[in-house]
Amino acid sequence: MSSATGFAAIDFGTSNSGIALPAGADGVRLVELEPGHPTMPTAVFYQLDERTPQAEPLRLYGRAALAAYVEGHDGRLMRSMKSLLGSSLLEQATDLGGGHSVRYLDVVVGYLRHLKRAAEAAAGAPLPHVVLGRPVFFVDDDPVRDAAAAAALEAAARAAGFADISFQYEPIAAALDHERHVTAEELVLVADIGGGTSDFSIVRVGPERRGRADRRDDILANHGVHVAGTDFDRRVELEALMPLFGYRSLGPSEAGRAPREVPSRIYFDLATWHLINTVYNAGRVAELRRLKSWYGDPVHHRRLLAVVEHHLGHALASDAEHAKIEVAVNGRAEVDLGLVEFGLQTAVDAAQVAAAIEDDLERIVEGSRETLRRAGVAAEAVGTLYFTGGSTGLDALVERIAAAFPAARRVRGDRFASVAQGLGLHARAVFG
Structure with a gap:
């Protein structure tokens, strides 16, 4: 054809x-x-x-x-x-x-x-x-x-x-x-973990089934969670980069009052691709300028204001994504933030990334277990784990899913x- x-x-x-x-x-x-x-x-x-x-x-x-x-x-x-x-x-x-x-x-x-x-x-x-x-x-x-x-x-x-x-x-x-x-015929758990969702299916495959238009009888279960690579990027940005701009920092001590944490909404919006542009409008920039007294370290406020005034939010999000990828390959990433401030840089390692995405990892692994429950089969019946999607480049993620299916071979x-x-x-x- x-x-x-x-x-x-x-x-x-x-x-x-x-x-x-x-x-x-x-x-x-x-x-x-x-x-x-x-x-x-x-x-x-x-x-x-x-x-x-x-x-x-x-x-x-x-x-x-x-x-x-x-x-x-x-x-x-x-x-x-x-x-x-x-x-x-x-x-x-x-x-x-x-x-x-x-x-x-x-x-x-x-x-x-x-x-x-x-x-x-x-x-x-x-x-x-x-x-x-x-x-x-x-x-x-x-x-x-x-x-x-x-x-x-x-x-x-x-x-x-x-x-x-x-x-x-x-x-x-x-x-x-x-x-x-x-x-030969086998049961496969497909883990498709991309940028937006982590999807799982248990499917019966084999040479005699190949090419059939209707495969509904071969699909034992589908399940998915709306957690994946872009969520990892967001977590890495918040936990590894945003503290340099005041995320979770405390304001100045005042007599008789405990220091208060700086407002966090702007950090969450800067770490979410489709919301980044919203922090650049005049009203929010003016609001950020008025918050200067909330910051115990004026350097944090100055850096954050530079990000907003010079529209560097997408660059920060891209830095977080590249750091995640480099850590997956080399175990460590050096992040140059010189666009914000001359000489500003930081390092991100595998332990930081693992800690940042721990909750997301657990949700994804539970998604694979739920797929198994919906299929009504034992873990030992799954012959192959088939991994696809950009986020399966993270070995920690693959290892965590594989641990729930110890008898299955891994195929990438x-x-x-x-x-x-x-x-x-x-x-x-x-x-x-």
Whole structure:
């Protein structure tokens, strides 16, 4: 079957996205979304024309979006848009500067349209049909908001130009990718831990089941929690970086009164991607200036004010993300904060990261145990743990999950591409 058969599969991830097209008789291939890269960051930068700010902003995507922000171009960076699905923020507009604004939903539509164009350029043909990946739960413990999130993603895909839309759970897609390599039937626990959600599925896979369009009988259980990589980044930023800016610090001692802790809301907003821009408005900047007397160490207030006045919140969030990744690889990260203050730097080590994300780790591990309970099988019946998603690069996370399944072998899929590949296989079964 050629790649010009009218369908594609899209893994629209919180942190990274990928596209798969059919290839050969029964395979799939990933679209090179950027030179040398089969996946791209889920990021959009609305770049203002510095000479004519009133002109329509230029939209940049993926690594180009991140580079434009790092290089200091005037505009607005958007990341983690998927996490807004099911939120009341989705229909709200956000300021881009220069008198421009955009609805968050339209940001999602624009990004999906960009992916569709890339897929059609690679296929050399229109692609009206698509399989989209989705987490097991967009929203934990709220079926109404979860259904609204799925409906919003479908509406965005239609607005982007897709006519026929099908969904598949992301961990099921990962299981389909793994199934290509198995030679005997087995039960697999798929742990798909990305940027926004940690999803688990227990799936029966095997060579005789491969290629079937309807795999519902092979899915023993699905479960997920809305905790993953972006939450880790937030925790690392708050616990390892924000104390340098006064987070959890105490104000000056006053006669007869115990020192009070400085207000914490601004720190939480600075560590949350879609809220960072809210701390830059004039009212909040003025409020921060008035809080100077709350700080026992005036250096903390000065640094925090510099972050807000110079719009460095996204840079701090990016520093935290890179520190987490470097710690996962090397056990330690040196963080240069010279943009805020000349010579300011700090170090982050594995113990700090582990302590910062401990509560999140426990919630994720409990999610894997709950999946087992819902499947009604013993841990010993699970033959393979299949790990995918960017956050499975953290060995501490993999070890904690594996400890609950001591008899299972561990298999690591492509952290960024296995879901897209599995969605492509499912798309062949549905549309092919």
